[in-house]
Amino acid sequence: MLSVALRHRFPGFQLDATFTVPHGVTVLFGRSGSGKSTIVKAVAGLLKPDEGRITLDTDVLLDTGRGIALAPHRRRLGTVFQEGRLFPHLTVRQNLAYGRWFAPRGSRAEREDHVVEMLGIGHLLDRRPGLLSGGEKQRVAIGRALLCAPRLILADEPLAALDEARKAEILPYFERLRDEVSVPILYVSHSASEVARLATTVVALENGGVVRQGPPEAVLGDPSVTPLGSREAGALIAATVVRHHDDGLTELSAGGTPLFLPHLAQLPGQPVRVRIAAHDVILSRQRPEGLSALNILAGTVAEIREGGGPGAMVAIDTPAGRVLARITQRSVGALGLAPGAAVHAVIKTVSVSPADIGR
Amino acid sequence: MLSVALRHRFPGFQLDATFTVPHGVTVLFGRSGSGKSTIVKAVAGLLKPDEGRITLDTDVLLDTGRGIALAPHRRRLGTVFQEGRLFPHLTVRQNLAYGRWFAPRGSRAEREDHVVEMLGIGHLLDRRPGLLSGGEKQRVAIGRALLCAPRLILADEPLAALDEARKAEILPYFERLRDEVSVPILYVSHSASEVARLATTVVALENGGVVRQGPPEAVLGDPSVTPLGSREAGALIAATVVRHHDDGLTELSAGGTPLFLPHLAQLPGQPVRVRIAAHDVILSRQRPEGLSALNILAGTVAEIREGGGPGAMVAIDTPAGRVLARITQRSVGALGLAPGAAVHAVIKTVSVSPADIGR
Amino acid sequence: ADVLVFAAASLKTGLDEFAARWQAQTGNTVTVSYAGSGKLAKQIEAGAPADLFISANTAWADEVEQAGLVVPGGRRDILANTLVLIAHGKDAARVEIRDGFDLPSLLGDGKLAMAMVDSVPAGIYGKESLTALGLWDVLAPSVAQADNVRAALALVASGEAPYGIVYATDAAASDNVTVVGTFPADSHPPIIYPALLLTNAADEADRAFFTALTGTMAREAFTKQGFRVLK
Amino acid sequence: MTDWLSPQEWQAVALSLRVASVATLASLPAGILVAYALARWQFPGKQVVNGLVHLPLILPPVVTGYLLLLSMGRKGWIGYYLDEWFGIVFAFRWTGAVLAAAIMAFPLMVRAIRLSIEAVDPRLEEAGATLGASPAWVFLTVTLPLTLPGIIAGAILAFAKAMGEFGATITFVSNIPGQTQTLPSAVYAFLQVPGGETSAARLVVVAIAVAMSALMLSEFVARRVAARVGGG
């Protein structure tokens, strides 16, 4: 359990954030300037907040009230930064070993060969960071953080500097980290896809304060929480892989409803989670026929939220889970939508991007 | 008319590109590493290719065969780089004036006040670049390039370092440049939105060679040209603003067919072009009823191209112009689509992002 | 008229005083550039605009003369100096310097401070004396050679070296040293300061100053500093 | 305060200030040029030029002084022709002190400037070129202003060094009061005189004060200029 309570003032910015989250991946989520990095720095010990208390399970990392402030190197955290920050004078192998040199004797670190294999960096071990691609750098940085026997891993937008292809390459490693390694992770992001794929807990920040906190289905499915603007809104659906079809589609089952997506790597029986972007959902009162879209979920309108523009956010409860749809207010009127109304959500198979599918 | 023929070898990369394009905005378009920057550097005179000939109207900038290679400062080009490259020791005003100091006397430069007004940088004139935001920097860089009385403006991914909000802020300035200033522009991008909004001519590059060249409607509407992968494919539709509705929607007319989009800034009567991403289009044999999607275009299938995966790219000719749809091959079969088949393209109002609407 | 004199640095106090008085008397201006004799000689050979050169030894004077830079009849030995043994402290015991003088045991494992024994005049004279007294071979490893006499003096004054060999004129300078003995005049070549009237000298003032160097006023000034004034 | 130093001492202080200032300013263009060449050009014999520049730092100053006397003296193999053809004389003039000080301070100046030229982003220079500036104008309008903090640091360090230069100066131009007697030469003269230590000490204090002020000024100015230019 990680418990954070911080109060800090910068000229023109006031951080006042309190949250307590269980182990797993906690994603700090919010717009640029909302205070995510400031929180991470305070947890890492690189910034001393005006007031605050940070505890990790039973250990107190910081308690300004009692004058406790562990130095960064005593906190035993692993950090992955946006820019990698690999040591340019060390080989990849030495970078990986770096944290271990300082880990307390007998601490339970991951085995190096396991980490190397998990991250697929075996062929890079003798190179220097200067010769790695951006994606390779980040994988090494993850390994380095893991191997210092951390009690918590901090990752501040580890993918932000990468292009889409590179992002797609790294995200699975964080998923494996979450699933195969028991170290809790505090992960900063302003990408809804990353939240959808990784989070076990989401902490949504706005202007230095926590606006919502909870499991990702709940936070992302709440039409009133759009810390990144309505274009990034979208709900999360938990599903299970049923079968891979010969035409390259993968059939999922979400609460009994079939969903068809472009081929996934997961084996039948494995769970996946799928973020359905709100602007990719079309609503229809009758069940539409003869559409190229293969996924049609029947449900009832749970909530409608109109914003300042021409759009409205409609939450629909379906057997597959809650789905958000962003449609025009004109359509809300034309279709006569209101809470309780029966409705069909149409989702294009191909409009779910691979980045939005996690497990 | 800009005519470029280049041959250059880097270790592991061979550029061999020839194209001749009319004035207006020519977008060099292609994946990372396809040779876009190399071409721009050669045109700017910052890289001397093994072989090549570059002419601008009647002037020869480079002709290795005849031993001609104008020095960069004699080419009279304005350049806008990804990183701005503003002079940090000069104020914005002095940065803007920089090129003019060296412009030949009597050359037809834009008037400074006009440029400053067009770019909205009047309030920044006395600041230093260090204190500007990324978007402001790029606006100043554009102004600086304009004011050196260039015969051609080179812009190498001028928006790549900016986030979405910043991009949306700058793109309109390039549109104004295209429409209000007669200087031709060679613009590098790997964003389909930017191509859609800006290009008068598109030159698509792959592995150092030109794979397709022509007006953007033709290049983007060709299902076989997807230099950025099928996820970025999408056709371009030319339309005219008809009316702004009270509920915040703007009605367009594309070849007589009405299209509804979230509010646009353009006045009624003004032309706009709209990129419709292929993965946002749903197809239906019958005209669908009772959908939240407001835009339904009737047309005929022109071409179907199946890729390696489960998807297929379907080109549909509609009264509004050609539309591309990316659907599953399964749907192609289920709907019985084949060239000549009548079909309806369903486009969500809100799925057209503001970045995809130009004029 | 202006007189430019190049003079060995060790002459500074006496020569400054004399020059000031001579100026006041004649209304001419005298400028003196003080540096090591060797340096000055080289500069004169390189065309320095000096009218007079007062060297601290005869070797450098000879060199300038051989270079043909001296007016005929323009060389006079004007001053003589004596070489003394100094010790650190205000009241060191006096010794008598003669054949068989046991300087090595007096020195113990301390150093004997001298000017450079092969290049600086005071060092050259000192080495001659020690050789004549049969002490050089024993003492050579114990000699700390400074780059000029004043630096040797400083080594003794600071107590770094217990004993040193300097000119009598220098010994008077420091409160922290005592003259414990004088080297016999016959143990080294005469310590002579030749004055040279150089070919550069153009006017009467130069000649007048050259002549006055052996006059009463000069005698008073230099004697005060411990020099023996010749002729 | 004026009583504190004798007129001759004041003269030495004033001359040193003049010599150091002129030496610094006069060698600055050459310092910038050489630093630029070492930082940006590849040419045969570059290492030799680099070595020559450093020579005065490495040689005992007296040797440098002798070499100057032999080459630039009125009868020297360069000095003779300078005199004959252009009437330029360094030997035994304050200008000679300037030359000696400039040469002794040159390596420090060049090192500082070179480092700051190497720190200028060549892409800014490219930007200047594409905007129509010829290489010379790019240098003047982009490289030079961005190098300013280093130039200031180098100049002031050179000034401080020039203030303290002694060995080469006294060997080359002697120690003529009012003409070539700089502050360090005056210190030397006093150290040769019985009881001259206190006078020497007073002059040393003046020398330290001037040089320290210059150094602090340089740190301050360089920081200010860097702050104005940087962050961008």
Add this chain to the structure above:
Amino acid sequence: MTDWLSPQEWQAVALSLRVASVATLASLPAGILVAYALARWQFPGKQVVNGLVHLPLILPPVVTGYLLLLSMGRKGWIGYYLDEWFGIVFAFRWTGAVLAAAIMAFPLMVRAIRLSIEAVDPRLEEAGATLGASPAWVFLTVTLPLTLPGIIAGAILAFAKAMGEFGATITFVSNIPGQTQTLPSAVYAFLQVPGGETSAARLVVVAIAVAMSALMLSEFVARRVAARVGGG
């Protein structure tokens, strides 16, 4: 070749090499520490420390030598206690020549190292800290290796300067053949004798050769190390 210099001259060359090497190596830790403090710490009196470090660059070397004699001599106000308590004596020992050379070369060493420390990205140091390295370990495992090119450059420049140091050395430890007679002292001695120029010239050639080799080595090594470390 061995005939070319007399045994005594060889001795001077060997001693100079030893003195310069030891001076460089022995002052390196202090140089790195001071450079680090000046580059990274804010403390009262920082400007004063900076000034003190530069002092030997600015003062006439003879003055530095006198100050050393007064402070570090066997009867000096520091040297006395060094001798009494630790039995450390500098006066008239080659170690004194080392001390003088080290002090004269110190400002050059510190300047070079300071600049390269300032160029180290503090975020790498932060990364080291969060990975469990204490400040001392961060310094040793991150800052120091990244500063290596600057340290090498600074050390070799200091070595070259130490090879040429004369004024402070001869004033402090005088000139005892085989013990404190360094190459520049030997050169100086020759220059004081009528007709000694050719001998002096031979020694100067040796001095130049050694110092130039050191300088070129430094440029080369620094470039190699920078290439290995950089680009990342």
